[in-house]
Amino acid sequence: MVTLRELTTDDTQALTRIYSGASVRHTTGQELTLTQAQQKVRTALARAAETPRAQWSWGIVTTDEMIGLIALRRRTPTTGTISYILREDTWGNGYATEAAKHVVAFAFTTTGLECLEAMHHPDNPASGRVLTKVGFTCIGTSDRHADDGTAVAYQVYALPVPQDVRPLQLHRVPPT
Ligand SMILES: CC(C)(COP(=O)(O)OP(=O)(O)OC[C@H]1O[C@@H](n2cnc3c(N)ncnc32)[C@H](O)[C@@H]1OP(=O)(O)O)[C@@H](O)C(=O)NCCC(=O)NCCS
Numbered sequence: 557m558v559t560l561r562e563l564t565t566d567d568t569q570a571l572t573r574i575y576s577g578a579s580v581r582h583t584t585g586q587e588l589t590l591t592q593a594q595q596k597v598r599t600a601l602a603r604a605a606e607t608p609r610a611q612w613s614w615g616i617v618t619t620d621e622m623i624g625l626i627a628l629r630r631r632t633p634t635t636g637t638i639s640y641i642l643r644e645d646t647w648g649n650g651y652a653t654e655a656a657k658h659v660v661a662f663a664f665t666t667t668g669l670e671c672l673e674a675m676h677h678p679d680n681p682a683s684g685r686v687l688t689k690v691g692f693t694c695i696g697t698s699d700r701h702a703d704d705g706t707a708v709a710y711q712v713y714a715l716p717v718p719q720d721v722r723p724l725q726l727h728r729v730p731p732t
Contacts, residue, residue: 557618557619557654558616558617558618558623558624558651558654558655559617559658560614560615560616560617560626560655560658561614561615561617562604562613562614562615563597563600563601563613563615563625564597565594565597565598565601567597567615567622568590568593568594568596569590569593570615570623571588571593571596571597571622572587572588572589572590572593573643574588574622574623574624574625574641574642574643575587575588575593575641576588576643576644578644579641579643579644580641581680582676582677582679582680583641585703600613608630609630609667610629610630611627611628611629611630612627612628612629612659612662612667613625613627614626614627614655614659616640616642616652616655618646623642623643623646623651624640624641624642624646624651624655625640625641626638626641626652626655626656626659627639627640628659628662628663628667628669628672630667631673633668634668634669634670634671635669635670635671635672635673636663636669636672636673637672637673637674638656638659638660638663638672638673640652640655640686647682652683652686653690656686656690660691660715671714671715671716671718672692672714672715673712673713673714674687674692674712674713675698675710675711675712675713676710676711676713677708677710678697678708678710678711684711684713687713688713690715691715692713692714692715693713693714693715693716693717694711694712694713694729695712695713695717695718695728695729696711696712696728696729697710697711697727698710698712698727709727
């Protein structure tokens with residue numbers, strides 16, 4: 557079982573362990589230094605103090621340690637995105653799914669958000685599986701440009717599926 561809690565300045569070492577190895581392969585691409593982790597916590601705490609609030613970051617915590625980070629960002633008054641990263645040695649225990657369920661419930665009960673979105677690298681199907689288990693639907697792909705300029709088609713998910721015209725260059729999945 558995992559619970560979510562606000563980040564604290566004591567979390568920096570744990571963050572460097574989370575943002576390392578395979579966990580950054582399809583996300584930031586770079587391991588987090590201690591200085592960057594300190595900045596990340598400072599930024600999260602500053603965003604937590606903003607009104608209206610546009611970002612929530614939580615540590616994902618097991619009984620004895622923080623093993624991941626999950627965030628919710630408001631993109632428009634009613635649309636938000638979620639993202640998550642777990643320490644590699646904790647994968648496969650259902651923790652990301654459990655954490656994402658908490659955040660979806662929070663988003664729809666507490667923030668006024670009506671639609672959530674997320675996307676993942678095509679070589680990262682585990683992330684898509686987490687989203688599907690939480691209730692998201694894959695609605696298409698969106699090209700993102702890698703550092704070398706090549707376009708990578710990220711899978712885009714939404715909950716619930718929006719009816720409006722999408723602002724991003726979305727290649728929709730045909731209805732089944
Ligand atoms: C993606 C990530 C968050 C998943 O965390 P997790 O705690 O292992 O996730 P869960 O255990 O809740 O669920 C993982 C699901 O993916 C499945 N899965 C794992 N590897 C898979 C693969 N190669 N292909 C398809 N499904 C896969 C698991 O079997 C499980 O599904 P199941 O419960 O139906 O068996 C974790 O791998 C991670 O932190 N990766 C690096 C950061 C990242 O990619 N973040 C998302 C950015 S979009």
